[in-house]
Amino acid sequence: MSIRVKLYMSYLAMVFLPLILMSLFMIFVFYARGVEDVRHYFEKESKEPYLQALVYGELSYVLRNDAGQLEKREYVAEIQQRLGEHWAGLVISREGQIKSVAPFLDQTAPNENWNRFLQERPSKVTFNSFQFEVSSLDFNYPDGGEGSALIFRRIDTVPIYWRPVGTVFSLAFIGLTSLLLTYFVSRSIIRPIKELEAAALQIKDGDLSHKVKATTKGEIGQLSNAFEDMRVRLKHSIDQSLLYEENRKMLLSHISHDLKTPISAIKGYVEGIMDGIANTDEKRIRYMETIYRKASDMDQLIDELFLFSKLDLQTVAFDFKIIDIRRYLEHFLDEQRFDLEKSEVELIYLTHESEPLLIAADPDKLSRVLTNILNNCVKYMGQHTDSYNKQVFVRVRELQQYALIVIEDSGPGIEEDDLPFIFDRFYRAEQSRNLETGGSGLGLAIVKQIIEGHGGTVWAENAEQGGARFCLKLPKSTTVHTVDEHEEHTNH
Numbered sequence: 050m051s052i053r054v055k056l057y058m059s060y061l062a063m064v065f066l067p068l069i070l071m072s073l074f075m076i077f078v079f080y081a082r083g084v085e086d087v088r089h090y091f092e093k094e095s096k097e098p099y100l101q102a103l104v105y106g107e108l109s110y111v112l113r114n115d116a117g118q119l120e121k122r123e124y125v126a127e128i129q130q131r132l133g134e135h136w137a138g139l140v141i142s143r144e145g146q147i148k149s150v151a152p153f154l155d156q157t158a159p160n161e162n163w164n165r166f167l168q169e170r171p172s173k174v175t176f177n178s179f180q181f182e183v184s185s186l187d188f189n190y191p192d193g194g195e196g197s198a199l200i201f202r203r204i205d206t207v208p209i210y211w212r213p214v215g216t217v218f219s220l221a222f223i224g225l226t227s228l229l230l231t232y233f234v235s236r237s238i239i240r241p242i243k244e245l246e247a248a249a250l251q252i253k254d255g256d257l258s259h260k261v262k263a264t265t266k267g268e269i270g271q272l273s274n275a276f277e278d279m280r281v282r283l284k285h286s287i288d289q290s291l292l293y294e295e296n297r298k299m300l301l302s303h304i305s306h307d308l309k310t311p312i313s314a315i316k317g318y319v320e321g322i323m324d325g326i327a328n329t330d331e332k333r334i335r336y337m338e339t340i341y342r343k344a345s346d347m348d349q350l351i352d353e354l355f356l357f358s359k360l361d362l363q364t365v366a367f368d369f370k371i372i373d374i375r376r377y378l379e380h381f382l383d384e385q386r387f388d389l390e391k392s393e394v395e396l397i398y399l400t401h402e403s404e405p406l407l408i409a410a411d412p413d414k415l416s417r418v419l420t421n422i423l424n425n426c427v428k429y430m431g432q433h434t435d436s437y438n439k440q441v442f443v444r445v446r447e448l449q450q451y452a453l454i455v456i457e458d459s460g461p462g463i464e465e466d467d468l469p470f471i472f473d474r475f476y477r478a479e480q481s482r483n484l485e486t487g488g489s490g491l492g493l494a495i496v497k498q499i500i501e502g503h504g505g506t507v508w509a510e511n512a513e514q515g516g517a518r519f520c521l522k523l524p525k526s527t528t529v530h531t532v533d534e535h536e537e538h539t540n541h
Contacts, residue, residue: 062230067223104131105184105200108139112188112198119196125149136203142167143196154201166199173204180205241269248276257284299474308350311343318343353491356417357474357498365414367502371526372412373405374445374452381419382443389441392427399444406445408452409526414499421492422456422519429517430460447525451505454521462511471509472497 108128111118118124119141129151132138138151140163147163154161158176166174166183174181184200241264248261257280263273318327318336327333359365379398386396423441430439440459445452463471474494493509500507505523512518 066230067219067226070226071219071222104128104135104137108198108200109186112186116188116196117191119148119198120190129153132200138201140166140199140201141196142198143190143194151201157203163199167197170199174201176201179203238269240264241273245269245273245276248280252280252283257287308347311347315340315343350491353495357491357495365502367411367414369409369411371407372410374408374410374454374523375400375402375406377410377412377415378419378443378445378454381416385420385423389423389427392431392439394427394430394439394441396423397440397442399442402446406447406452407526408523410503410523411499414502418496418499418521419456421496425492426456426458426460426517426519430458448522450525451522452525454523455518456521457512457516457518459516462515463509463517465511468509468511472507 125139125141129139129149133151133153136153138154138157139149140147140151140154141149145164145167147167150163154163154176157179161176170185171183174183180203181201182204184202186198186200188196188198190196244264245261248259251257251259261273261277261280263270263277318340321327322333322336327336356365379400382396382398389396426441427439438459442457443455445454447453472493474491497507500521500523503523505521507519507521510518510520
């Protein structure tokens with residue numbers, strides 16, 4: 050419920066709720082007093098003056114024209130009963146002596162001295178917290194005796210003190226109801242705001258572990274959800290920053306280690322040349338070749354670090370084109386086959402289908418992926434000293450909505466403990482950290498980054514007959530799109 054609706058409802062409740070409760074209280078009072086029908090009660094009260102007037106008129110006529118009727122007990126009892134039904138009573142005196150007092154008056158004021166009213170003749174009196182109007186009539190009995198009649202008519206439907214007490218009670222009741230409504234409405238608004246304040250203070254202090262729960266709906270609930278979304282985003286941003294910082298520290302550590310080794314070797318060979326250790330042309334040539342190879346390794350490492358950092362920060366532009374992966378692999382492997390023959394590695398492309406298999410890929414980035422995997426295969430097969438045929442098999446097939454590229458070598462395979470981690474940055478199954486045997490630890494990490502950038506997945510496993518098997522799964526393209534000249538370098 051929104052704050053506006055809560056306030057509107059509280060204002061209406063402050064007006065109508067006290068009235069409803071007061072009405073219920075009055076109904077309860079009437080019921081406690083034995084009044085079953087409230088409408089009958091008010092109808093009777095409204096007709097009371099008229100009924101009293103009828104009795105008074107009859108009584109006035111009797112007093113003026115037939116006062117002897119007052120000496121008859123039956124008539125007096127009847128008139129007193131009729132008056133009592135209308136909250137009135139009659140006091141009759143003869144020669145200053147009280148002859149009859151209405152039972153209604155005796156019940157209302159049982160200890161009252163009625164003689165004093167014959168002398169004082171007040172216009173109003175109070176009996177048992179009720180006000181009575183007093184009317185007096187003097188008359189003569191048939192035998193000449195002087196008589197007097199005092200008529201006491203109750204003019205209050207409720208006791209006198211009920212009015213101020215009822216007023217005070219009503220005001221107190223209305224005030225208490227308003228306070229309670231104000232308290233509960235303000236509490237329903239202030240409590241979630243206090244919770245948001247506590248959450249904001251925790252966020253300010255850097256504590257992002259406590260979830261902000263929306264306990265209400267409406268504006269405050271929306272604000273709570275916004276706070277929770279902000280907390281989640283901040284926590285994710287901070288976690289990412291911490292992860293990047295940790296990766297940066299690890300990157301610096303590995304860079305310093307991987308660069309220090311070839312630099313130390315280069316310095317050693319240069320010092321050997323400067324100190325005259327390489328005193329023959331053959332030694333000098335060997336030293337210079339070693340220096341060149343170490344410098345090339347450093348250049349390759351720096352190139353991989355630069356590419357990986359750009360991929361990790363997602364700043365590399367992918368130039369996607371629709372290509373036939375079967376034809377692409379055929380041309381790519383033809384180019385690689387000559388270089389692999391120098392390492393005595395036979396590259397075999399297994400394909401039996403000529404139907405095009407289209408994918409959306411960046412040819413240059415895909416070439417980098419395939420090159421890194423082939424270099425990894427060649428490097429680890431070169432460590433195997435047993436005499437065997439060094440072969441790399443490449444095949445591609447359609448797998449539902451994907452194209453699956455499988456590269457399998459005949460090398461020693463990968464240790465089962467290393468399989469889950471070989472695509473992690475700087476992880477090397479060969480732990481010597483020698484660039485010539487163990488690599489930089491970034492080649493397969495770059496492969497993973499590029500394949501995931503294509504919307505695909507990559508994994509490695511050991512073949513049944515031995516050797517490592519690398520699997521690349523790339524999504525197929527169902528729409529052939531011709532790349533225009535102005536779209537050639539568009540970052541998709």
